Amino acid sequence: MTKNVLRFAPSPTGRLHIGNIRTAVLNWLFARQTGGKFILRLDDTDRERSREEFVTAIREDLHWLGLGWDREERQTARISRYDAAAERLEAVGRLYPCYETEDELERRRKLQRARGLPPIYDRAALALAPDERRRLEREGRRPHWRFRLDNSDAAHGAAPVPTLVDWADLVRGDQAIDVGSLSDPVVRREDGTYLYTFTSVVDDIDMSVTHVVRGEDHVTNTAVQLQIFDALGADRPRFAHHSLLVAADGSALSKRLGALSIESLRAEGLEPQAVVCLAALLGTSDAIEVHSDLAPVIAGFAFDKISRAPGRFDHSELLQLNARLLAKLSFAEVADRLAANGVGGGAAFWEATRANCTVLGDAARWWRVATGPVAPVIEMRDFIEKAAALLPPEPWDGETWRAWTQAVKEATGAKGRALFHPLRLALTGLDAGPELARLLPFIGRERAKARLAGKTA
Ligand code: GLU
Numbered sequence: 001m002t003k004n005v006l007r008f009a010p011s012p013t014g015r016l017h018i019g020n021i022r023t024a025v026l027n028w029l030f031a032r033q034t035g036g037k038f039i040l041r042l043d044d045t046d047r048e049r050s051r052e053e054f055v056t057a058i059r060e061d062l063h064w065l066g067l068g069w070d071r072e073e074r075q076t077a078r079i080s081r082y083d084a085a086a087e088r089l090e091a092v093g094r095l096y097p098c099y100e101t102e103d104e105l106e107r108r109r110k111l112q113r114a115r116g117l118p119p120i121y122d123r124a125a126l127a128l129a130p131d132e133r134r135r136l137e138r139e140g141r142r143p144h145w146r147f148r149l150d151n152s153d154a155a156h157g158a159a160p161v162p163t164l165v166d167w168a169d170l171v172r173g174d175q176a177i178d179v180g181s182l183s184d185p186v187v188r189r190e191d192g193t194y195l196y197t198f199t200s201v202v203d204d205i206d207m208s209v210t211h212v213v214r215g216e217d218h219v220t221n222t223a224v225q226l227q228i229f230d231a232l233g234a235d236r237p238r239f240a241h242h243s244l245l246v247a248a249d250g251s252a253l254s255k256r257l258g259a260l261s262i263e264s265l266r267a268e269g270l271e272p273q274a275v276v277c278l279a280a281l282l283g284t285s286d287a288i289e290v291h292s293d294l295a296p297v298i299a300g301f302a303f304d305k306i307s308r309a310p311g312r313f314d315h316s317e318l319l320q321l322n323a324r325l326l327a328k329l330s331f332a333e334v335a336d337r338l339a340a341n342g343v344g345g346g347a348a349f350w351e352a353t354r355a356n357c358t359v360l361g362d363a364a365r366w367w368r369v370a371t372g373p374v375a376p377v378i379e380m381r382d383f384i385e386k387a388a389a390l391l392p393p394e395p396w397d398g399e400t401w402r403a404w405t406q407a408v409k410e411a412t413g414a415k416g417r418a419l420f421h422p423l424r425l426a427l428t429g430l431d432a433g434p435e436l437a438r439l440l441p442f443i444g445r446e447r448a449k450a451r452l453a454g455k456t457a
Contacts, residue, residue, distance in 0.1 A: 004036030097143030283311025
């Protein structure tokens, strides 16, 4: 059996965000599940917009997410392959040079619209005789090149005839896209650079890509690209187009993508597994759960679980997932990062506070609550004074809180919230937080006494 070959093909024109990471994750999961290969392909033929810093950032983001790749390719390193494929298409009459300027094309489109015709490129350049081409080139015109679609001759002024390109999409089911009213796409610009529609196909053929998994914004491209596969005499890969993410309120995510870059999610202190699990499970029929080891997510992946409806991305859901993940992480898994954050107290402190951390950095906040300085909030001064007088002698352990509050209860008659809440406010200055039974030993008797006396300690 041939190995599956998947690829994630970002253009290095910006930072990766939750939307394109979803594409990366789905490709990666399927490759890992089936023992296939996962290629990182940098679609960097747009010289003006591609930047080396984004190439570096893409690699870093994928590394951080744990989405390792087996092979890396860059389109700018493959120009000779595109030249060779272009020659082959030209030889079979599927690629032709055009000399119109953008203004000329716009004028023609206006005329077509005025006549009630769709503004399809009229293939005028196909009719140019060799000496006419030479004359245009002598005038200083340089050609751009179009791929000749196989779609009847609607372009010659007749009403377009539907020309369906079909494929069985692994997510969307049977697809039939009409290319009858599309213009022959430009696949090479005047400056000789190639466009993605074409380069992607050449790459997918050369790299034996078996599955193209990408967003549904590419569905029309797919129809065109399938014709390029056919024209080059190559086997078609399978296609899977997933829906795009929208914001929780259903609006487009595009406005917020800066804040949803992997870089900013990372800066926020989120765990990579939370981001990957959300990206993997959002918009699928599986419940969204977080795993520190992705094996169950890999095993559970299936194209037919991916919904056709847009996935709703909710940042607060990501935070909740992160909190759920932290609550499961052992001390050993976070010890280094806790130390780097200045958090002491070993496993006992982590276990005392992890359920109260949304991001790992919150542990440092709890460490400051334990070790001070904390400005206490004293409500019910008399009660607090009585409680202070009852503080047990050290050493303190996990039992101290229960013994102490039992004594306070007996002495004051307070119970439930009336007993615990004023003590929490005085000891931590906060309304809520980790279980005091576990936190108290880290506060220690001296600091507890000072705080109960209303002093910052
Ligand atoms: N560079 C293209 C994009 O980012 C790749 C699409 C594809 O996967 O073919 O949209």
